[in-house]
Structure formats: structure tokens, C-alpha cells
Amino acid sequence: MQTEFFSHLRCRECGRPYPKEAIHVCEWDFGPLEAVYDYEAIRRQISRKRIESRAPTMWRYREFLPLDGEPSVGTQVGFTPLIRAERLAKALGVREAYVKNDTVNYPTLSFKDRVVAVSLSRAKEMGFTVVACASTGNLANSVAANAASVGLESYVLIPADLETSKVMGSLVYGTRVVAIRGPYDKVNRLCSEIAGKYQWAFVNVNLRPYYAEGSKTMGFEIAEQLGWRLPAHTVIPMASGSLLTKIAKSYQEMIDTDLVEKTPFAIHGAQATGCNPISDAFRKGTELVQPVPKPQTIAKSLAIGTPADGYYAIQTIAKSGGAAEDASDEEILDGIRLLAETTGIFAETAGGVTVACSRKLIDSGKIPKEGSVVLCVTGHGLKTAEVLAGVLGSPRLIDPSLREFDRLVSSDLAKAPIPEETNF
Ligand SMILES: *Cc1c(COP(=O)(O)O)cnc(C)c1O
Ligand SMILES: [Zn+2]
DSSP states (O other), rough: OOOOOOEEEETTTTTTTEEESSSOOOOTOOOOOEEEOOOOHHHHHHOOOHTTTTEEEEGGGGGGGOOSSOOOSOOOOOOOOOEOHHHHHHHHOOEEHHHHHHHHOOTTTTTHHHHHHHHHHEEETTTTTTEEOOSHHHHHHHHHHHHHHHEEEEEEEEEETTTTHHHHHHHTTTTEEEESSSSHHHHHHHHHHHHHHSSSSEEETTTTHHHHHHHHHHHHHHHHHHTSSOOOOOEEEESSHHHHHHHHHHHHHHHHHHSOOOOOEEEEEEEEEEBBBHHHHHHOOOOOOOOSOOOSSOOOGGGOOTTHHHHHHHHHHHHHTOOOOEEEEHHHHHHHHHHHHHOOOBBBBHHHHHHHHHHHHHHHHHOOTTSSEEEEEEGGGGGGGGTTTTSOOOOOOSSSSSHHHHHHHHHHHHOOOTTOOOOO
């Protein structure tokens, strides 16, 4: 049985082939390099049944991932729940809504565990002993955790103004956390310089072609969990724009290998208004992404002012018949609460962005009200809980006395009676 279908890297711009090394840009035109597979061979080898017989992790789609051998890091990652969200759909005014819930991804509660599982497995195949990243928070958490799980040394570089939980969520693993005075773009720029000097595997710099492919597994899972069909509409949060382009790629790969029928799939992008270079360019009808030098948003995980894949994200959205939206901080907070109150899912700010932008896309008819939509919710709310301070009110404080509790409940009942069928 053939197990390797990943043949080489290729420039997205000029198509020149490159060997499977720790490189990420074309020497001729600086285009990004991308993994290439033998889809004909994959099509002959896999089937829905074969995939279904495998363990419920992202690695059940391993033929579509850029490794030479078996994965060695993050072997339990993925296959998060896709839930039918009837009450959320009603609140958003759409016939059918699903939530792809990567808030419970293993081990660090965001979709970044997918990209890290692939890039660290590849880093080990290539013989690297130190791994690193430039991160807006979640990637740092995942690199630190997954590196610790296999004893790799790690450096994670982050903007200095991140949420406390995201900083602690890296430090706890004993990684070397370096906070940079400046926005993410400066962190990323510094990491490129470091990667040129030190022989380290920077997952989203020199290993980016491998890293990025991990995002496809979110799309494969969505289609399988829908009963092997593509969603007509998918709403995806955008930082660099990579996740969005890779979910679209995963849908196309499933069509090309006969895993799903060829049906239209609109890909919609979601950003925060305080850092909206991609959605802004899309709305203006240009592929020229204007950098946002000073992002100002509570959605720090999405605050990338110069998005590496912005141009490709715009092309993907346009070609698929999708659209892009952005949401203010207030709308993001409303989105977090609406999702929690209607589905029981506590998402971080990026999840609030997805919900808020979905509402706008439905209101404007870009997603038809009689249609069906999948919302990609990519990170857990406990990581950004501080944004809710002062928004949710506080618990009602009483003495440990039944009388005080009775008084509290009767005042509640006066305001909003509990339904009659409730039995105490
Ligand atoms: C990184 C991240 C994204 C999207 O990142 P891309 O750079 O666009 O691939 C979305 N949500 C969360 C929570 C993230 O951490
Ligand atoms: Zn090229």
C-alpha cells in the first residue's frame, strides 16, 4: 500500500517546483511555496469507508498532509465536534446553522493545534531540535505544548500586549517566551531575521508550507461530519488568511478525489473592524491589501496588519461566490454572548468575530435566509475571558441562608416566571 502522496513544493505564482525542504518562498518571484500531491494516486487509495475506519483525529486524512512518514507530534489532535445549532440559527435568522467547535481542540483549545501537529511532525522528520514561531497567542500556546509533549526545545515570540491567559498558556510549558514591544507584524519580521540566522524550525516562517496544510483538516472534518457533503456556506475568521484558503483547498481536494459530490461552496471571511485589511480590500473590490499599521481590536488573535495570505484569501472568497465582513469590539462581545447563550459554547474573541460577521452576511442576503451555514469557531473563551470583565455583570452575593435564597428566587419569579412544567 502506498502511503506517501506528497511529492514536492511548488510556487503559487510561477509554478516552479522545489524540493521538500525548510523553505517557503520562490527565489524568482518571492511567491509562497505550497505542498503538491499526487491526487490521482490518493483517489485510487482512499474512500469514505477507509477514512471512517480510522481513529477520530485529524490524521484520518493523512494522505492529504505533507509528511514523509507517520506523524510523531500531535497524534491526538482534531476531529472536534460539528454541532447543529438550532437556537443560534433562529437568532441569526437563517434556516440552518452548524458550529465547527475548535474551542475544544486538543491540547490547547484552538485550531492552531492542527497546524502545529503537522509542522512539528515535519520538523522532527527534518531533524530540527529547536522549534519556534511568531504568534498572536494561540500558535505560541500550541507550539509550546506540543513541543513539550515530545521534548523539543521551543522559542515563542509574541507581541507584548497579549491577554494574560495566552501568555500564561505558553509560559506554563517551560518554553522560552519572548515578548516584543510592537504589533505582530514586527514580531513576524524579527522572526524572519532570526530564521535566517539560526537553524530553527519556525513553524509559520520557514516551515509555513507544511504548517499551512494542517488547516485543511478542519474542512475535511466539516464535510465528513455533514455526511460527506460540502457546506453551501462557510464563515471563517481571518488573521493571515491562511485558514480560509486552506479550508477552500480541502473542499476542492475532496471533490478531486471523489470523496464528495461537486457542489458550490461559498467561502466567507470574517475580521475585526479594528484590523480589517482583508475584508476592507474585498469590499473595495481590490486585491491590493492595504496594511493596518496599528491594529486596535479585542480580537488580538486576528490582529495581523499585513496578512501574508490576504491576496489569496480575497481571490478564494471572490471565486467561491463568498463575501467578507468585519465586526466592531461591541459586536464581537455580543457575538460571544449569543453563541454561549444559544449553544453552550464559550468562544474567544475570534469566535465572536465569526458570529457577528455571520449575522451581517445573513442580514445582507450574502448568505440566504433559507440557506445553511457552517460557522468556524476557532478558540476557547477562557483564553480571552478578560474582555468580558464589566460586560456580564457579577454573581449575586448572598449569605449562606435559605431565606435569602428564597427571597432571590421569588424576585426572579416576579420578573420572569419559570415555565410551569418545571417541577421543583
Ligand atoms: C490564528 C487564528 C485564526 C486564523 O489564522 P490565519 O492566520 O488566518 O490562518 C483564527 N482564529 C484563531 C483563534 C486563531 O488563533
Ligand atoms: Zn515563483
